Amino acid sequence: MYIGNQHTSTVTLSRVVDFSCSNCGHQEKALVTGVGQGQGNSAYFLDESGAKDRAATGANKKALKNVGQTLKLAKCPNCGMRHKKNVQDFWMIQVLKLVGSFAGVMLIGVILYGVAGDDIIYPIFLGAGLLSLILVYFTDVRWRWNTVDNRVQFIGDIDIDTLLQGDQ
Numbered sequence: 001m002y003i004g005n006q007h008t009s010t011v012t013l014s015r016v017v018d019f020s021c022s023n024c025g026h027q028e029k030a031l032v033t034g035v036g037q038g039q040g041n042s043a044y045f046l047d048e049s050g051a052k053d054r055a056a057t058g059a060n061k062k063a064l065k066n067v068g069q070t071l072k073l074a075k076c077p078n079c080g081m082r083h084k085k086n087v088q089d090f091w092m093i094q095v096l097k098l099v100g101s102f103a104g105v106m107l108i109g110v111i112l113y114g115v116a117g118d119d120i121i122y123p124i125f126l127g128a129g130l131l132s133l134i135l136v137y138f139t140d141v142r143w144r145w146n147t148v149d150n151r152v153q154f155i156g157d158i159d160i161d162t163l164l165q166g167d168q
């Protein structure tokens, strides 16, 4: 059994990135928002601040990665299409994630049946497996897909340096 504290940190950050459409060749700068969650453990409650730092660092990394993943799924402002292969890859990963969460729980049931041999174990773990699949869908998969268009803002050919200099 694990004794200690688990710190969770969520980071939301935005980056200006270059979008390039694979269908029509349109290129534009986009402000993409990424979200990431990180965890840090402090075993036996030692190193609390280190655990917090690790959670924040992990969340930051994942948020940056999410910026990249989100850009790959962005809808082109010119032709309205998404990159077909990227969308396919995205759903492939999500399906594997869902199947994995279900299979993981069912596997525990199978192992437990080997120990306890009680027939009630299968229906219980089948239910728990489905529940975990639904949970992963609603807490992870759904927002990743549903919020893509809101997390990508096309900003035309704005020159960032000019923006930063203001009206000097």
Ligand SMILES: [Zn+2]
Binding pocket: 021, 022, 023, 024, 025, 026, 076, 077, 078, 079, 080, 081
């Ligand atoms: Zn396009």
